[in-house]
Amino acid sequence: MLRPKFFVYLGIFILLLFMPKLLPVYQLMLFESGITFAIMGLGFNLLLRYTGLLSFGHGALFATGAYAVGMMGKYFPDLYRIEILIPVALLASLVVSAIFGFICVRHTRIFFSILALALSMVLYALLVKFYDITGGSDGIHIDLPIMFGKSFEGMKRFEFLSGAYYYFLICMFAVCTIFMLAIVNSPFGKALQSIRDNEIRAEMIGIRVRRYRLYSFILSGLFTGMGGALWSFVNGHVTPESAEWIFSGEIVYMTLLGGFMVFEGPIVGAILFTYLKLYAVSITQYWMLIIGATLILLVLLLPEGIAGGFVKLFSRTKKVDDTGTAYVKYK
């Protein structure tokens, strides 16, 4: 039962393993940053594409994962091992997303989005104001962790990132992708999609709508926190800016860039965005203008995003429903 898609995924994974040979170190670090955003994008899209909820506060969940690593380094340096740090980051994201989710899923549409935004700004304010604990706006420096008993003390960050950590990151990315694929194709995933399509009917076939939205929010938060934790090692420093609304907006942007209607969309979007932003910054100090302009072009010319446009290109007019209109069937 292996589909062609499986081999495409496998091919991409093998290609990813050779990336450190193909890309210069600096490009590779950017790419790694993109991969961590991609993991976050998967989580974000579970809410947007599969549950029908647009969160403008996911930056806070990303920051939770990153700060969990930072705080562990600051307060429990003995436990600064990656196999402990990742579970701790996930636990922290679980707690924060459960609190956020509990409040947010009481509403849908714009009300949900605004609530998520407001809560994320609360976390942002806490991170800035509790200077003694969080380091305030200076943030926290992230040291290189001990990975499975191997210490990287004295090693330069770029060496760490182009070596062992890269392979660890790629494996985590593969695990997250497979896990998310399983979730969206499972009966649970179908239940979420039925809630998105028609919450009244979903309730009337015995799905506890609010509870399932909460589950979806928490799962989304776990992926996002995972992305944040993995990103913190790449970046080497966490600041409250990752919890700010601007970054939350960038998450939405990445997903739209890749195309939220396609499972792989946020992955493509996250990696492209990382490069797009960096090149925009290097060309002009008005880089936001470039980002903004691309967003406008994107919405006007390619509302399905890049991955979505790609899928559409290959499936156009293939499917025609019996009312005679062509539509694209997304996987």
Place this chain on the structure above:
Amino acid sequence: MLNINDLIKDFGKLRIINSVGFEVKDDEIVSLVGPNGAGKTTLVNLISGHILPTSGKIEFLGHDMTFASPYRRIKRGIARNFQITNLFGDSTVLDNLRICLFSTYGKIKNGIIPASHYRTITEEAIDILGIFGISDKKDLFPPGLSEGDKKILDTAMAFALKSKFLLLDEPTSGVATGDKFKVMDTIIAAIKKEKMACMIIEHDMDIVSDYSDRVLVLSEGEIIASGKPKEIMEQDNVKEILFGVKA
């Protein structure tokens, strides 16, 4: 099976359901008739938990369900369809039915095994579509179905919940006149086979008298008559309300 006592529903100052009380026995098929605006759909909404009553009591199989959540009612065995079809537009007909079966069998908690691995559920979904005569449309999306087929799918989805008591709000409205009896035959046969009790809201008096054991007449939020279809049709007040015939 179902016991309703002194049920009242107010919308603001307007009393839509006024002190309604009746009983549905095991395996019984009851029709609810009445003019437009009598409160029939509101009554269905109250029994299914879509809205909550102002006061009164709804008891199902000895359990108080008056203010229970829809989820609890469905688990106890109350299912409903929708007069205005309420489907999952982005999923195929087959998936519409499969999600109902996943819910029925408590599989929606599973977040790892792919939905396509549940072969028996897929087969059962196709069987149910077969019972209702729309299995050839299983790969279409609901927006591409005719109004009649949408209606049938909606009913099939309620049926797939394997309830003990099925609320059918105008299951044949939108179905072509020539097909109405065929559709009703199908639905009633399926209900009888599963030994379900059923309450049908219907406008077509031929259908009402052919298929129901008992008829309830609702007018302006009150039940004004109850009895065998033939007897009820002869009552003067019923004739006046339903057919506008002055005695």
